[in-house]
Amino acid sequence: MIVPVLDDLPTDDPADDLRPRDAAQDAVEPDHGSPQPRPTPRAVVQSFGMLAAAVLVGVLAVMPAPYAVNGPGPTTDVLGEVDGEPLIEVEGASTYPSTGELRLTTISGVGGPGYPAYLLNVLRGWLSPASVVRPVEDVYPQDASREEIEESNAGLMVSSQENAAVAALTELGLEVPATLVVAGTVEGTDAEGKLEEGDVLTAMDGEALPDYQSLVARLAEVEPGDTVTLTVTRHSRTVDVPVVTGEREGGGAQIGVFIDPSFDMPVDVSINIEGIGGPSAGTMFALGLVDLLTPEDEANGQVIAGTGTIDVTGAVGPIGGIRQKLAGAVRDGAEWFLAPSDNCDEVVGHVPDGLRVVEVSTLHEAREAMVAIGAGEGEDLPTCTAG
Template structure:
């Protein structure tokens, strides 16, 4: 082998090694980027994303789009560099998406559970906003708790200590304001019959100075119609706000979007509180590319959203379902809406 060939071989070996390594060896990162958006007022494969059966539904049009983040895993070096260089994706340590103590399947199952819980909270928040009936049922009774033998799973709570209760937090507030040993009258409905029983409170496990009832209350729709959410292969709780807005829009006259292409994100509690989410930069990109001109941003995400807002997208700050509805109504009437600026 002459010197020229030897030099060429010596130069090519690192290139070949790099090429093989870069295309075969995976890196400990995951790529996050814009995911699909879904119009909660529309259909997917001919099925309404939000379906309400058993009552009249107001015709809806326009867009109230929920947004998602796409996650790409098992990247090789070249793929990771390509995603990073694109400007549309970001790289995060894989353990931030898939914790080392959980399998990928366990993470996906957890995300699905969060998604289903967000559907329930979205419906309840919408019913509260519309002043429609919501009942408070006993979901569980501690085996050795103060209410054992008095309350049963499925009982509907009406009042605790003389105070009407419609939410789980209301029960906690009344009970926590009393001391262990106090007797509370519990009014409830069982098998269609209203009953009242006294329960002597125990001590709360995490604070012995406060009363403890030993039941888990759970809010349930008290309406004669059914709300279904027909979106598969989506996980996490961040669709809650947009699902709730869709229910409100379908059960009330007029259009919340008022001709605007509105997208947004945010978790929602049954009481209508909107919470922060992750991946806001990618959701903003996804929304704008889908055609959105207005984006509903949880208050706690406003700072990050301002640093990543695409041109042509108005950021509207929301703290609750009520504030989101009010903001959309303001936009529709030409008034100012709370912004992230």
């Protein structure tokens, strides 16, 4: 279709002469011959002031602000699907359907390297009770690039998935053998200079260490300051190394080594999720795996959200952004929230209406809470309290 430009149209419409004129219309026709009044100085000042303010707001809106803004992020049902595929897939064992939802929670943030926060982001964060605005240096390392932070978060996510699988399978009574490889020693401990990177721990005081849980259980029987004999495989040779134990932060004995375990999983577990980093989804991954591998419908139609790191022993650890995750959970329909015990101080006084928080410190406690909630008996579960 060819559209004529306006310059090609006739300037006079012959039909105009045939239309009756309205006297009132004629009366309001402007007199183009009369001089227009000049603007007053005050009007000029106001106009320039408004223009300057508009320019200032425009500049501030696109200038990075030295703040990080965190708000509620999306939640995801670990028992559901992502792009038509199960989020958690298991090979080598039977899985069972569930009528409930177990939703991992996230935070959505701007202000880090590569994701600057702008004035409008900061203003919205200050006005939203579910968001937190903090100086950017308090949230992100200033010497790290966006790529380095994303790589670190991706590594933490992979580690949390492996920990979740080991913890869940162990909770279900399955054996998960592990090769306990020494990744290094803690500076200042007796192990420094005695154990070497690459040593493989095979026994303690003559008792075999077939998995990571055996090492943890054996150390629980030792008092800080006791001497233990570690049997290690070093360059294909068996070596006995006496080590004086130290005291672990939080209590208990430690041998002063970093262990990089290699697990021999009895079933294959894969978790299909992208765009989420960090370790805080570990507890919900583990809980979802427990639900899938048991014939009982533990969640039983309930929408349960939660968060928390997890280690291979099933211990649930604290996370950041708990308030934003509570808000995201209730927004997406959850009525229950499993929160790490170490986050309770941040939970008290910030629970949204319609959400019930259950305090957990282990995967076993989280599993029992899920079962109670699904059975309609969740009202007596422990919750976070002040102090």
